[in-house]
Amino acid sequence: MTLQQIRLVIAAAIACLVAAPFVLNPFSITLLNYIGIYSLAAIGLALLTGVGGIVSFGQAAFVGVAAYSTAWVTALNGYSPWLGLVLAVVLTCSIAAILGFVTLRLGGHFLSLSTVAWGLAIAFLFGNINGLGQHNGISGIPPISIGPIALVESKQIYFLIWAIVVAVLLLCYNLLDSRIGRAMRALRGGNTLVESLGISAFQIKLVTFVIAAFLGALSGWLYAHLGRFVSPGPFEAGMGIEYLMMAMVGGAGSVLGGVVGAAIVTLLKNTVQDYLPLIAKGASGQLEIVAFSALFILFLQRARQGIVPFLAGFLPDLKQSRPEVAEPLPLRDKPEPGTLLLKVREAQRRFGGLVAVNNVSFEVKSGEILGLIGPNGAGKTTMFNLLTGALRTNSGEIAFAGRSITRDQQFHIARAGISRTFQHVKLRPRMTLLDNVLLGTYSRTRTGLFAGALRLNQAEEASARYEALMQLERVGLGDKPFELAGNLPLGNQRVLEIARALAADPTLLVLDEPAAGLRRQEKLKLAELLRSLRAEHLTILLVEHDMEFVMSLVDRIVVLDFGSKLCEGEPAAIRSDARVQEAYLGGVA
Numbered sequence: 001m002t003l004q005q006i007r008l009v010i011a012a013a014i015a016c017l018v019a020a021p022f023v024l025n026p027f028s029i030t031l032l033n034y035i036g037i038y039s040l041a042a043i044g045l046a047l048l049t050g051v052g053g054i055v056s057f058g059q060a061a062f063v064g065v066a067a068y069s070t071a072w073v074t075a076l077n078g079y080s081p082w083l084g085l086v087l088a089v090v091l092t093c094s095i096a097a098i099l100g101f102v103t104l105r106l107g108g109h110f111l112s113l114s115t116v117a118w119g120l121a122i123a124f125l126f127g128n129i130n131g132l133g134q135h136n137g138i139s140g141i142p143p144i145s146i147g148p149i150a151l152v153e154s155k156q157i158y159f160l161i162w163a164i165v166v167a168v169l170l171l172c173y174n175l176l177d178s179r180i181g182r183a184m185r186a187l188r189g190g191n192t193l194v195e196s197l198g199i200s201a202f203q204i205k206l207v208t209f210v211i212a213a214f215l216g217a218l219s220g221w222l223y224a225h226l227g228r229f230v231s232p233g234p235f236e237a238g239m240g241i242e243y244l245m246m247a248m249v250g251g252a253g254s255v256l257g258g259v260v261g262a263a264i265v266t267l268l269k270n271t272v273q274d275y276l277p278l279i280a281k282g283a284s285g286q287l288e289i290v291a292f293s294a295l296f297i298l299f300l301q302r303a304r305q306g307i308v309p310f311l312a313g314f315l316p317d318l319k320q321s322r323p324e325v326a327e328p329l330p331l332r333d334k335p336e337p338g339t340l341l342l343k344v345r346e347a348q349r350r351f352g353g354l355v356a357v358n359n360v361s362f363e364v365k366s367g368e369i370l371g372l373i374g375p376n377g378a379g380k381t382t383m384f385n386l387l388t389g390a391l392r393t394n395s396g397e398i399a400f401a402g403r404s405i406t407r408d409q410q411f412h413i414a415r416a417g418i419s420r421t422f423q424h425v426k427l428r429p430r431m432t433l434l435d436n437v438l439l440g441t442y443s444r445t446r447t448g449l450f451a452g453a454l455r456l457n458q459a460e461e462a463s464a465r466y467e468a469l470m471q472l473e474r475v476g477l478g479d480k481p482f483e484l485a486g487n488l489p490l491g492n493q494r495v496l497e498i499a500r501a502l503a504a505d506p507t508l509l510v511l512d513e514p515a516a517g518l519r520r521q522e523k524l525k526l527a528e529l530l531r532s533l534r535a536e537h538l539t540i541l542l543v544e545h546d547m548e549f550v551m552s553l554v555d556r557i558v559v560l561d562f563g564s565k566l567c568e569g570e571p572a573a574i575r576s577d578a579r580v581q582e583a584y585l586g587g588v589a
């Protein structure tokens with residue numbers, strides 16, 4: 001499918017939206033208004049839950065904070081709904097920022113459980129604060145006015161609601177295709193990779209959380225001025241679950257899924273409400289929940305990925321154009337070859353009673369390739385995790401480029417110029433090769449949230465894309481930049497990790513078993529690549545079990561055994577060292 005065809009489909013969809021109020025009856029228009037309003041909250045959840053992987057049950061509470069804010073400003077204090085919008089957005093986003101700051105460091109299920117807790121707490125407040133009408137709610141909310149026109153009728157507010165929905169969709173698509181959006185997309189699947197790229201996972205989660213709340217705020221503001229009345233019911237936990245359902249039914253990873261999910265759930269609910277009283281007189285309220293739950297379970301079993309991604313699977317792939325030559329991204333200042341780059345002094349790391357790294361000291365000079373070898377379980381990967389900040393040392397010091405990084409957070413260390421690959425490959429399999437490598441350029445680029453959403457910094461984006469393509473070509477993966485990373489064989493996934501690490505223009509490249517899973521020819525190519533990197537004065541630290549590969553490549557070797565340093569020296573000396581033969585090579589070298 002070409003970009004032009006997609007534009008045509010979008011233009012046709014917008015034409016239908018514009019024509020709808022002229023051909024539909026008032027009830028259908030009201031239904032569409034509610035679908036639009038729910039869509040905004042569901043798009044927020046699609047970003048938070050589907051893209052960012054943070055399951056939240058509390059979206060209804062944010063919608064409620066905004067609805068009550070604008071009701072208080074307008075119905076109780078007589079100010080304009082536009083002032084209500086300002087308070088709604090500021091208050092909702094501030095509450096989200098505080099809640100996010102407190103809870104987003106919680107891992108896994110605890111984070112989701114906390115959203116249930118604060119969702120319930122906020123909804124409870126609506127019904128119990130005197131000044132907010134308690135359970136009777138607030139009525140007499142005025143309509144939104146644009147200039148002299150008050151949007152009293154459904155048909156009038158319809159255009160405002162759907163203009164906001166379309167604008168939000170466009171901004172979200174732009175955002176997800178930008179530097180910050182890629183970081184948001186990378187959140188799913190764990191923090192270690194994200195932080196190793198110089199991205200603060202906490203910061204990106206907080207941003208995503210506040211964006212989701214902001215969209216909830218827009219939804220709440222419109223909701224209050226459409227119904228002209230607010231009460232606690234629509235903002236309680238049940239509605240929080242319904243928003244989650246909308247996001248999941250539509251396709252949690254897709255912002256368009258938010259709209260489709262809102263439409264399906266709203267229409268389905270409406271239909272169930274119409275037909276259930278015919279079957280069960282009197283108890284249809286409770287039965288509605290049962291029927292709905294049963295449908296949801298069926299959906300989870302049959303189409304878990306959601307409708308939009310499911311349908312998108314039948315469409316021909318979007319023909320994307322290869323990045324074109326662009327201004328190169330700025331390069332770091334590199335230290336003089338031969339100067340001290342990394343100094344590890346008496347580093348120790350324990351796991352309970354096990355000392356995985358035991359007072360290890362070594363140095364790496366700029367421009368050299370140092371191999372770290374040792375039998376399985378010797379502590380090599382743990383050492384790499386200490387250097388890159390993925391783990392903290394229990395004691396000892398690590399200095400990089402003349403500065404202690406012992407207590408630095410992982411993303412700070414990455415930004416300082418240490419890039420790594422992982423023993424167990426860490427990629428984002430549902431992102432393209434190009435996007436995976438683009439993640440590596442994060443610390444070399446600056447485009448922020450708003451510039452990304454508004455596509456204001458296209459020159460930098462073009463440079464980053466070109467850089468990513470160059471790195472893909474350098475490692476031999478440049479022919480299919482739009483292939484999904486998950487489709488690559490394991491060996492090539494390792495090579496893709498190297499391209500991603502190189503895209504950060506590192507001073508020190510830390511490679512954990514890069515040749516594992518490669519065939520002989522591929523290994524030779526990799527060795528050639530690493531040699532060419534050394535010729536460019538890049539410093540490389542390497543863990544590798546393939547001795548032939550290591551010996552032919554590195555300048556020096558440090559040998560670890562049972563967490564301690566056994567010896568260090570040039571490859572020939574290590575090869576003939578009796579202790580190494582005994583401990584590591586089993587006397588066969």
Ligand SMILES: Nc1ncnc2c1ncn2[C@@H]1O[C@H](COP(=O)(O)OP(=O)(O)OP(=O)(O)O)[C@@H](O)[C@H]1O
Binds near residue numbers: 378380383
């Ligand atoms: N997170 C952890 N918790 C507990 N023990 C750990 C942890 N990570 C590593 N270890 C233990 O620390 C020791 C060193 O492990 P490490 O992975 O660093 O060794 P390695 O030299 O990289 O081994 P291999 O070559 O097999 O990858 C092992 O005994 C391992 O079981």
